[in-house]
Amino acid sequence: MMLSYKAWRESQARFLCALLAMAAWCVLSIVFYRPEDGGGLFSGRARASTYIHYVRYTIYGQGKLAFLIPAIFLGLGGLRRERANHTAVLTLALPVSRNRLVGTRFAVGLAELAVLAMLPGLLTPLLSPFVHQSYPIEEALRFFVVWFAYGTYIFALSFFLSVVMRGDYTAPATCWLVLMLQAAVDSTWQHLRPYGLAPLSDIGGGWDRVAGIGGPLPWFGMTIMILLSAAMFATACRITQTQDS
Amino acid sequence: MSNEYAIETQNLTKQYGRVEAVSRLNLRVTRHRVTGFLGRNGAGKSSTIKMLLGMIRPSEGSGTVLGRPIDDAKESLEIRRRVAFVGEDKELYGYMSIAELICFTSSFYRDWRPEAARRLQAEYELPAKQKVRNLSKGMRTKLALLLALARRPELLILDEPSGGLDPVSTEELLGTLGAAAAEETTVFFSSHQIAEVERIADRVCIITHGKLAADLSMDEIRQDHRRITLGFAGVPPDYVFHMLGVEQVRFAGRQMVIHASKNADAIVEQARALNAVSIDVAPMTLREVFLETVKDA
Numbered sequence: 001m002m003l004s005y006k007a008w009r010e011s012q013a014r015f016l017c018a019l020l021a022m023a024a025w026c027v028l029s030i031v032f033y034r035p036e037d038g039g040g041l042f043s044g045r046a047r048a049s050t051y052i053h054y055v056r057y058t059i060y061g062q063g064k065l066a067f068l069i070p071a072i073f074l075g076l077g078g079l080r081r082e083r084a085n086h087t088a089v090l091t092l093a094l095p096v097s098r099n100r101l102v103g104t105r106f107a108v109g110l111a112e113l114a115v116l117a118m119l120p121g122l123l124t125p126l127l128s129p130f131v132h133q134s135y136p137i138e139e140a141l142r143f144f145v146v147w148f149a150y151g152t153y154i155f156a157l158s159f160f161l162s163v164v165m166r167g168d169y170t171a172p173a174t175c176w177l178v179l180m181l182q183a184a185v186d187s188t189w190q191h192l193r194p195y196g197l198a199p200l201s202d203i204g205g206g207w208d209r210v211a212g213i214g215g216p217l218p219w220f221g222m223t224i225m226i227l228l229s230a231a232m233f234a235t236a237c238r239i240t241q242t243q244d245s
Numbered sequence: 246m247s248n249e250y251a252i253e254t255q256n257l258t259k260q261y262g263r264v265e266a267v268s269r270l271n272l273r274v275t276r277h278r279v280t281g282f283l284g285r286n287g288a289g290k291s292s293t294i295k296m297l298l299g300m301i302r303p304s305e306g307s308g309t310v311l312g313r314p315i316d317d318a319k320e321s322l323e324i325r326r327r328v329a330f331v332g333e334d335k336e337l338y339g340y341m342s343i344a345e346l347i348c349f350t351s352s353f354y355r356d357w358r359p360e361a362a363r364r365l366q367a368e369y370e371l372p373a374k375q376k377v378r379n380l381s382k383g384m385r386t387k388l389a390l391l392l393a394l395a396r397r398p399e400l401l402i403l404d405e406p407s408g409g410l411d412p413v414s415t416e417e418l419l420g421t422l423g424a425a426a427a428e429e430t431t432v433f434f435s436s437h438q439i440a441e442v443e444r445i446a447d448r449v450c451i452i453t454h455g456k457l458a459a460d461l462s463m464d465e466i467r468q469d470h471r472r473i474t475l476g477f478a479g480v481p482p483d484y485v486f487h488m489l490g491v492e493q494v495r496f497a498g499r500q501m502v503i504h505a506s507k508n509a510d511a512i513v514e515q516a517r518a519l520n521a522v523s524i525d526v527a528p529m530t531l532r533e534v535f536l537e538t539v540k541d542a
Contacts, residue, residue: 002352009340086336092300094353095326097318241318244301 003096007108011074015112018070022116025066026123029058033131051133059120060143064203067116071151072175074109075158078102078236079243080166098240106159106233113155117147142217149222150199154179156229163236163243196221251276251400251431252297254308259292259301259455266292268455269306274433274448279426281442281449282435283535289455290435291333294404298330311399326354329393333404333435335386339378343371343388350392362395368417382409394421401425403434407441419445443531453539461506461534470534471509475501475516476523484519488512493537504529504537 025042032041033054039047040054042062048054079101082088091101121140128135157178161171179200186198196202196218252274259267267289274280284290295301297310299321311327313320337346347366351357366373369387380388386409393401401422407415415438423445426432436442442449443463451459461470469490475481481501486494490508494501501521505512509526516524529537 002349006338006349009338085339086334087338089295089300089332089334090337093298093325093330093332095322096353097322242302244295 003100003104004108007077007105010077010105011109011112014070014073014076015116018066018074018116019119022063022066022070022119023123025063026059026120027127029055029063030124030127030131033133035131035133051128052135052139055124055128055135059124060147063120067147067151068154068179068200068203070116071113071154072158072172074112075155075160075175076162076168076171077105078159078163079240080162081168084168099237102163102233102237102240106156106236109155109159110152113151114148117151118144120147145217146222147203149225150203152229153199153225156232160232160236163239194218195224197224199225248312249276250274250309252308252310252433254293254297254306256306257293257296257303257308258305259289259296260304266455267296267303270452270455270457272308272450272457273460274431274450276431277426277429278447279422279432279445280434281446282433282452283437283439283442283449284435284452285539288452288539290452291404292455293452294330294402294435297402298325298328327398328400328402329396329398330401331389331393331403331406333408335382335389335409337377337385337388339376341377342373343375343377343380344373346377346388347392347395351395354396356396356398358395358397362391365391365395369414383411383414386410387414390418390421394425397428398430400431400433403432405436406434407436407438415441439532439535449531449535451535451538458538459534463531465506466529466531466534469505469507469509470529471505472527472529472533473503473505473509473512473516474523474525474527475503475519475521476525477501477520478522482519486512486515488515504534 028041033051034040035051037047040058042058048057079088079091082091092098121137121144124135125137125140154175158171158175161174165171165174182198183200186193186201192198202218202221250273252272254270254272256269256271257267258265258269266287270289270293272293282290282293292301296303297308297315299315299318303316308315310324313324315321315324338349341349343366347362351359351362369384369391371384371388371391377385377388386406390406393403403422406422407418410418419441422432422434426445432445434442446463448460448462449466450457451461477499479499481496481499484501486503488508488511490505491503491512492506493504495504496502503512503516513524513526
């Protein structure tokens, strides 16, 4: 229990900043929606035909960065970072296994990620009546599932990289590069797109643009992402076992 | 491995790349005693302690702490449950307050004594709500000591415990360590403050270049170790002492200085035959023994 508290305290600032940014993005997007031309504060020149399209474009499309970037930063930490802060010895002197240390940090990060992924899905249906619109909860749930699955992959990638790489900025920069590479592969070989293997575009509703609005969720891609996340977590545990303080 | 020893290592080795930080170390720390662990900077003290606690993996060799092998992950957990440790850096979680850190640490140990924690907190004047990151080095050291001393561990391992402490706090610490030893806790501590070691240790282990150079009881040092200084009218003879107890012979101008670990009377007898104009025999302090041991090693 106290290990979870430690993991929470270490990621608290990053999580709360992300939560605030995401909440602000959702609230401002909804409050400044202009039904007469289908635009809003963050939609630029783009115009949506319906409110649902507007929410998809603004909150889940453009707003994906407010989720992607925190997912990367929530994954950072671990023994290497503790060594840089000179607290690794204190942590390793505790009578807990290294697997438990890694597992607790992963679990707390996933819980924070779930809250972030859920936030637009909670705020949008709740706030839409204030601008005389409605947003279906089923659709919000669909986006929650997609965000959480792809977010887990991004979080796990960052988590894994921060276990193996030194330096404060190396892991997030490498994580971003990997995601960009996946997006490039996805746009080059378009026949791969229906499989939903590019988190950067799929998290913003990319799969929907292939399957059509309301089409099936990218289950194949999400399953692959979850399996990859589990593999990266297991590898991070193994590597941490052998790391010196 | 024997139950007589709280710590026992056999050929314990740690390599960092090509550098051998600890080299075939054979260390024995007797239970219920205070043992000082001395060595120069980089001699391998901290690496040894980290291996004992499972923080780093030995490259070769083996060891036990409280009878449990240090290279077994499950046994290492039990070792850490029964050992209290204060590290060299004294860096603690800066984002926690003192009260939070005490609460956090206490949750991991069955031998935590809340009344001892409260007493030490009052004694060290540690304000509960103060953030750890805002503490001075001395205060952080006190807090690190509190987290170790508020327990009743079988073994207390301290790496440079008095670093950053003022003289009054150092006195209190030495008193506390003495009291812990009286309660049958084995104390193993590294320090550069030889006077402190001399005051409370029963034994000292001196490590140099990762190897054990000496393992002595303080009684042995006081009773047997002697510095024999022979003065000559001219250049001292190039005589080689092949006698039991001669640890080292140094030449300084017209003097020959012998470090004897035992057998001082017989060594003096033999020295007389060299026609020395003066012979001075003086007891050695731990500082002198330490310097003689590490100087030319």
